Amino acid sequence: MRNGGQQLHEMVLGTTAELKEHAELMKRFPEMEHADANMAHVAPGASGDIVWQFTQAGEYQFACLIPGHYEAGMVGKVVVR
């Protein structure tokens, strides 16, 4: 991912339920920092990556969970066949 914007963004892979739960948590604790294999935090002008091996077919989501970003529509879908 490359961040061509003006602020920090993150990409987190997960199920819809996991992402919603995480987004709520981040609203309560906006300063929380975390780094797991399923996410990348990308500063403005920087790039980052996630290497993930899907082991089951299905639909997964990715989203930016920085407070307000998920709600603003920074969300997408990964379809594994």
Ligand SMILES: [Cu+2]
């Ligand atoms: Cu964002």
